[in-house]
Amino acid sequence: MVTEAGTRDRVGALVAADQPVLVEMRRHLHAHPELSGQEHATTAFIGQHLHDLGLAPKRLDVGTGLVCDIALGDVGSRSPVVALRADIDALAMPDEKDVGYRSTVDGVAHACGHDAHTVAVLGAARALAALAPRSDVAGTVRLIFEPAEESVPGGAVDVISEGWLDGVGAVFGVHCEPKLDAGSVGVHAGPITSAADLVELRLSGPGGHTARPERTVDLVGALGRLITGLQAEIDERTPSPGDLNVVLGAVRAGDAANVIPSHGLLRGTLRTRDHGVWDEAPQLVERAVGRLLEGTGATWTLQHRRGVPPVVNEPAMTALLASTAARILGESAVVGTDQSLGGDSFAWFLERVPGCYVRLGVHDPRWTGPRLDLHASTFDIDERALGHGAHLLAVVALDALAALRH
Numbered sequence: 001m002v003t004e005a006g007t008r009d010r011v012g013a014l015v016a017a018d019q020p021v022l023v024e025m026r027r028h029l030h031a032h033p034e035l036s037g038q039e040h041a042t043t044a045f046i047g048q049h050l051h052d053l054g055l056a057p058k059r060l061d062v063g064t065g066l067v068c069d070i071a072l073g074d075v076g077s078r079s080p081v082v083a084l085r086a087d088i089d090a091l092a093m094p095d096e097k098d099v100g101y102r103s104t105v106d107g108v109a110h111a112c113g114h115d116a117h118t119v120a121v122l123g124a125a126r127a128l129a130a131l132a133p134r135s136d137v138a139g140t141v142r143l144i145f146e147p148a149e150e151s152v153p154g155g156a157v158d159v160i161s162e163g164w165l166d167g168v169g170a171v172f173g174v175h176c177e178p179k180l181d182a183g184s185v186g187v188h189a190g191p192i193t194s195a196a197d198l199v200e201l202r203l204s205g206p207g208g209h210t211a212r213p214e215r216t217v218d219l220v221g222a223l224g225r226l227i228t229g230l231q232a233e234i235d236e237r238t239p240s241p242g243d244l245n246v247v248l249g250a251v252r253a254g255d256a257a258n259v260i261p262s263h264g265l266l267r268g269t270l271r272t273r274d275h276g277v278w279d280e281a282p283q284l285v286e287r288a289v290g291r292l293l294e295g296t297g298a299t300w301t302l303q304h305r306r307g308v309p310p311v312v313n314e315p316a317m318t319a320l321l322a323s324t325a326a327r328i329l330g331e332s333a334v335v336g337t338d339q340s341l342g343g344d345s346f347a348w349f350l351e352r353v354p355g356c357y358v359r360l361g362v363h364d365p366r367w368t369g370p371r372l373d374l375h376a377s378t379f380d381i382d383e384r385a386l387g388h389g390a391h392l393l394a395v396v397a398l399d400a401l402a403a404l405r406h
Contacts, residue, residue: 007135008395012328014127015391022123022386025049027101029115033090033108036148036155039064042088042118046145049122053129057143062158064088065147070128072401073138080404082397083142083164083171083353085156085346086121087114087149096377111379113176113362116386118145120174120360123390124397139401142168146345152198152307154345160352170317170400171355173346174389177337178372180361182382185325185392186337187358189318193311195278196343197270199246199285200303201226203253203293207262216260217297220253223264225292227251233288244272244281245341264298271341275309282306310339311347314354320403321356324396329388342374360389 015022034042043064050057050068057068065088069081090110095103103109110116121143128141144164148155159165177186205217227248235241248268254261270285272278282304289302325334337359346357363371364382372379 007131007137008398010131011127011394011398012391014130015123015387015394018123018126018390019387022119022390023383025122026115026119026383026386029118030110031101031104033103033105033110033115035092035108036089036151037064039088039147043145043147046088046118046122050125053126055125055129060147060158061162062147062155065155065159066143066145067159067164068125068143070125070132070141070143072128072132072135072141075138075140080139080169080401081142081167082139082400082404083144083168083349084121084124084393084397085144085146085171085173085349086117087146087155087345088118089114089148089150091150091375093375094377097380099380109377111375111377112150113374113379113381114149116176116362116381116389117174119386120389120393121145123386124394127390127394128397137398137401139405141397141401149345152305154308154348156345156348160348165349165352168353169404171349171353172321172393172396172400173357174360174393175344175357176362176374176381176385177359178363178374178379180335180359181363181365182361182385183329183388184333184335184361185329185358186335186361187318187322187325187356188337188339189313189315191273191310191312191339192337192357193339193344193347194271194273194341195275195307195309197281197307198305199268199270200305201266201289201300203264203298203300205262205298208260210258210260213260219261219264219298222293222296222298223251223253223266225296226266226289229292230288233292234284237284237288238277243274243277244270244284246270246285271343273310273339273341278309308343308345308347309351311344311357312350313356314350317354317400318356320399321358321396324399325358325392328391328395358392360385
């Protein structure tokens with residue numbers, strides 16, 4: 001039986017030997033992306049790989065996504081459980097890279113790195129499964145392959161409702177960060193992302209001829225008020241400007257140049273770094289819309305679809321992860337990172353269980369072109385980051401199990 005230190009030390013060698021396998025898995029997933037709730041082939045691929053490791057994955061009741069436990073050492077009824085999470089869905093957008101593993105599915109692409117997140121957890125699973133029989137780090141590592149993260153409110157809600165977070169003492173995950181070079185990680189205690197909601201606003205009026213606008217409701221003008229004034233109106237109702245950000249992504253009204261339309265539509269997102277502001281967001285938006293449309297004659301309905309709260313990293317588990325990362329990647333590899341306006345369903349896990357979400361550097365420092373961003377149609381990664389992510393997740397799981405026992 002190896003010692004705890006020996007168990008952790010062996011992870012690096014196992015992951016390094018697996019690097020070609022990790023790259024092969026990631027390229028397969030990258031070439032075969034699936035949208036939220038449709039990840040059937042992805043789920044089957046992950047499940048088959050876990051079965052091949054001698055594990056017993058369980059498909060989620062919603063039909064896609066998996067959960068799988070790895071028992072390490074002498075697991076007793078009071079042994080701790082640590083979860084590692086990956087999201088498995090892709091985005092509805094084209095893949096415009098000129099590579100052999102580009103998406104084979106028109107209009108669907110892994111441009112947010114979920115394929116890399118999945119392989120990082122699979123890589124950690126491969127190392128932990130190999131070590132399990134001889135590990136004296138006792139406990140259970142639960143692998144969570146979450147579907148539909150890109151949907152609202154995210155597949156984490158289903159994972160939780162099915163009871164897979166019950167009894168978990170800590171949860172960890174990685175997210176690709178193209179602003180950081182491969183081999184580095186961005187770590188931050190406290191809020192690291194923002195709350196994110198969807199809003200849809202439908203306006204109605206009688207419609208009419210553009211030669212007689214005084215006889216009807218200028219619906220396009222009313223939409224214009226909202227487009228140009230909604231953010232300022234919301235700012236007046238929050239403690240500081242920018243506490244609640246609204247960005248519109250879709251505007252629709254009419255087709256003919258000489259017809260005032262009878263229907264209009266706005267869609268967009270609301271984002272805030274503050275959980276308290278997020279709690280009040282529906283009322284804030286409704287009051288702002290009412291004020292702007294006052295006197296226009298337009299009738300309106302507002303659909304505010306709640307998304308996710310901010311991801312808030314628990315300080316003790318964040319410190320543990322930072323220590324682990326410094327030990328295996330080097331002190332200089334661990335850097336601070338700011339809270340972003342992006343949203344992530346990992347937040348639901350951290351609402352219930354302490355843990356840490358870390359930004360995994362994926363930029364290839366050898367690349368001389370422009371630094372690509374998430375959700376770009378040419379997004380790609382330095383595949384050495386797959387091993388870094390797998391190594392980090394496997395060792396932090398072992399470190400957390402040891403910490404939870406003491």
